[in-house]
Amino acid sequence: MPVVRFDVMWPDSSVMKCQSPSSIIRNFLHEGQKISLSEFLKVSELGLNLASDRVREKYGFACSAASDQLEIIQAKASRFQNWPAATVQVIRMD
Numbered sequence: 043m044p045v046v047r048f049d050v051m052w053p054d055s056s057v058m059k060c061q062s063p064s065s066i067i068r069n070f071l072h073e074g075q076k077i078s079l080s081e082f083l084k085v086s087e088l089g090l091n092l093a094s095d096r097v098r099e100k101y102g103f104a105c106s107a108a109s110d111q112l113e114i115i116q117a118k119a120s121r122f123q124n125w126p127a128a129t130v131q132v133i134r135m136d
Contacts, residue, residue: 049134053079053122057133060115063105064093073135079119079128086115 046062048071070089077085090108097105122128 047134047136048073048132050082051131051133052118053125053128053130058115058118060111061107062090062093062111063108064096066092066096068135071132071135073132076129076131079122079125079130082130083116083119087112090115 044065046065046067048060048062048067049057050060051057067089070085090112094105094108097103097108119130
């Protein structure tokens with residue numbers, strides 16, 4: 043499976059390095075994309091869950107790294123729940 047690494051900039055301008063175990067994440071996130079915090083959470087969950095499912099199909103078990111990455115994203119996002127119009131930008135994908 044091709045691992046996709048992507049960096050996101052949070053509303054406070056901090057940058058987080060993230061990783062998906064499958065290129066399916068590219069169906070949901072794109073370099074340069076700026077989206078609302080709530081939409082970022084939705085597409086991250088969907089993309090990372092589908093990535094884990096692809097690993098399960100190929101190897102017979104879910105990818106714990108995908109669920110770990112989602113938990114890290116959700117924890118960081120919780121800091122910005124009360125920020126009006128909070129956005130996240132995908133600054134790099136490779």
